[in-house]
Amino acid sequence: KAGVTQTPRYLIKTRGQQVTLSCSPISGHRSVSWYQQTPGQGLQFLFEYFSETQRNKGNFPGRFSGRQFSNSRSEMNVSTLELGDSALYLCVSRGSYEQYFGPGTRLTVT
Amino acid sequence: AQSVSQHNHHVILSEAASLELGCNYSYGGTVNLFWYVQYPGQHLQLLLKYFSGDPLVKGIKGFEAEFIKSKFSFNLRKPSVQWSDTAEYFCAVKGTNAGKSTFGDGTTLTVKP
Numbered sequence: 707k708a709g710v711t712q713t714p715r716y717l718i719k720t721r722g723q724q725v726t727l728s729c730s731p732i733s734g735h736r737s738v739s740w741y742q743q744t745p746g747q748g749l750q751f752l753f754e755y756f757s758e759t760q761r762n763k764g765n766f767p768g769r770f771s772g773r774q775f776s777n778s779r780s781e782m783n784v785s786t787l788e789l790g791d792s793a794l795y796l797c798v799s800r801g802s803y804e805q806y807f808g809p810g811t812r813l814t815v816t
Numbered sequence: 817a818q819s820v821s822q823h824n825h826h827v828i829l830s831e832a833a834s835l836e837l838g839c840n841y842s843y844g845g846t847v848n849l850f851w852y853v854q855y856p857g858q859h860l861q862l863l864l865k866y867f868s869g870d871p872l873v874k875g876i877k878g879f880e881a882e883f884i885k886s887k888f889s890f891n892l893r894k895p896s897v898q899w900s901d902t903a904e905y906f907c908a909v910k911g912t913n914a915g916k917s918t919f920g921d922g923t924t925l926t927v928k929p
Contacts, residue, residue: 807862
């Protein structure tokens, strides 16, 4: 079966702009989580969605938001981008007994 | 609050040496435990996981990990490393019914040929 897909894979934005990232989980998986990976902070949890509802939220400012659609696809949005938002954003697709990472979206903020 | 501590930030080994990467966690409940690997330029891949049963878990590429509940540990081992094992390794813990995983800071393994 197809793996987790994330689009776009690479993105360059300037400070103050906003960005939307997309994640399509593995077919049948209803849970999607988002993580931010940076060299300095490692992997940090952003939020988790299950059946279109946010179940968990990490310690990120309100500029970071997300949603999940009825087909389980998820988007995350970052508004008013800051230089420190440059990171790899990873989506995790979770089933009953396994979870798989997507390849990530590399966001660079200049 | 749950947390994960990986003891070593950077490990350098020669090929054929044995590997053990430490991972300790803090969580007030039943846990699922994971080790992930990220090869240079690639995305995170699952090495192995523990959900229940035999605390000695075998994963891909000859890796194994042992869950010691009394020590809150889930150390990763490999008897003989190869140059291709050069990567960053992450330990993660998740509550049994939770969606959020907490990751350690990662350990960079460099294997010298």
